[in-house]
Amino acid sequence: MRFTALLHHVDVELLRSSYYHLKRKAAAGVDGVTWQEYGNGLEERLIDLHGRVHRGAYRARASRRVYIHKDDGRKRPLGIAALEGKIVQGACYGSFDGGAKSIAGAGSGLRRSSGTRSRK
Numbered sequence: 715m716r717f718t719a720l721l722h723h724v725d726v727e728l729l730r731s732s733y734y735h736l737k738r739k740a741a742a743g744v745d746g747v748t749w750q751e752y753g754n755g756l757e758e759r760l761i762d763l764h765g766r767v768h769r770g771a772y773r774a775r776a777s778r779r780v781y782i783h784k785d786d787g788r789k790r791p792l793g794i795a796a797l798e799g800k801i802v803q804g805a806c807y808g809s810f811d812g813g814a815k816s817i818a819g820a821g822s823g824l825r826r827s828s829g830t831r832s833r834k
Contacts, residue, residue, distance in 0.1 A: 721767055723809035724802070729760045732804030736797075744778040745796035752797050763798060774799040 733749075733756065742748045752759060766772035777793035784790055795803070 720806050720809050724764070724767055724805045726757075726760050726764045728805045728808050729764055729801055730756070732801045732808060733760070735804055736800055743796045743800065744794050745775055745798070747797045749797070763801065767802060772798075772802065774802065 733752070736749055738749045740749065742751075763772065775796040775798075777795045777799070780792050780794060781789035782792055
């Protein structure tokens with residue numbers, strides 16, 4: 715099976731679900747917008763975002779790269795995305811997630827939880 719596009723599966727309901735799955739108290743993204751701020755006028759924002767996604771006018775903002783110091787002296791890279799980018803990423807993952815297990819197979823790394831599992 716070959717995938718050419720996922721964005722036609724993204725609708726306002728999926729974008730709304732993706733928004734509500736974000737961490738409410740997380741720091742603002744690279745765009746400076748917090749979860750609470752984006753929630754003001756949420757329906758209008760999601761309808762606008764949906765329209766931009768389907769017209770091909772949506773362009774994700776570049777993530778900001780920062781480095782977190784680790785205990786052993788090394789640095790770990792961390793990308794800070796814009797809030798709308800997180801919403802669209804979550805919606806795309808949500809549209810793909812339904813068939814991910816049957817398409818990609820178990821153990822492919824495509825799973826919603828990031829918890830560890832023991833392999834037998």
